[in-house]
Amino acid sequence: MKVQNKIVVVTGGGSGLGRELVLALLSSGASVAAMDINAAGLEETVALAGMNRGNLATYALNITDRAAVEALPEQVIARFGAVDGIINNAGVIQPFVRLKDLDYAAIDRVMNVNLFGTLYMTKAFLPHLLARPEAHITNISSMGGFLPVPGQTIYGASKAAVKLLTEGLSSELLGTNVRVTVVLPGAMGTNIAVNSGVMDTLEVKGGEAPVKMLAPDKAARIIIDGIENNRFRVLVGADARLMDAVYRLNPQRAARFIYDQMKALLPQ
Structure with a gap:
């Protein structure tokens, strides 16, 4: 779906990737309903x-x-007259701790925001999207949705659920006017840790990040290109593309590699 002259809803539009998606869509000629x-x-x-x-x-x-x-949906339609697409971007990570040390409040928050927030948005807007000549649903999963990241087990579980929810929805909508894209980003330079309230769990020895971060404006452009080309699956970042290939060949080796990269973040 070409975004020019379309009305697109973006969650998490107040910062990070969501903000860059909003700005990129606007610069491409779309109208945007941003929420946060x-x-x-x-x-x-x-x-x-x-x-x-x-x-x-x-x-x-x-x-x-x-x-x-x-x-x-009725509020957005009252403002713009219609809705042509949604991008379910809003999400939070968990504290970087092992599952045994993660409290249920944090588990509930991650699942509610990442999975149920995406589900609620999709269910609410889908009838209106089906009424349009063409429409698009984009759900932001994560590289952590197909590759285990120690210290982010519940986050990964929520994003894996988003991945399969999106893929199942795509199959259900075959033959309709609505296309569906699942996005699998790698590491990005956003403030998700601050927004998730877990910055104090991200102390890295030496102050260096374990992986190189992709700028969110570049990620936004990759995602919008995927939407405009009706791609089923969009991998964002060299790390996501590499680990997708490695995980397909040898899941255990890929998991061990990520552990070695991320273990400095885990409390001893």
Whole structure:
């Protein structure tokens, strides 16, 4: 689906990848409904939109609130007249701890935001997308959704669920006007750790990140290109592409490699 002159909904639009998706869509001629739990972040996105801000509407809400999400399509349609696409980008990570040390509050939060937030958004907007001449659903999973990352086991489980949810939805929608894309990013230079409230668990010896980060504006362009070409699956970043290939050949070796890269983040 070409995004020019389309109306696209983006979750997590107040920072990071979500913000870059909003700005890239606007610069490509789309109108955007951006939502985020952080109202101040949304205001910053509006300021950055510059001359394109007239095509941007913002909604401060928590995507784990099903009633609020179910009320959203009518609000967006009242503003723009229709909805042509959604990008389920909002997500959180867990503290970098082993499963035995992870409390249930953190587990519930990760699953509610990453999986159920995506599910609520998809269910709420799908009837409206099916009524359009063409439409698109994009769900952001993660490299951690196909490759185990120690200290992010529940996050990975939530993103693996998003991956299969998206792939199943794609199969269900064959023969309709709605196309579906699952996105599998590797490491990106976003503030997801701060937004997830787990920055204090990310102390790395020497202050160096274990992997090279992809700039979120570059990731956004890769994702939008995938949407415009109706790709079933989009791997974002050299690390995601490499590990996808390695994992297909030897899952255990790939898992060990990631452990060796990430073990400095795990409490001893």
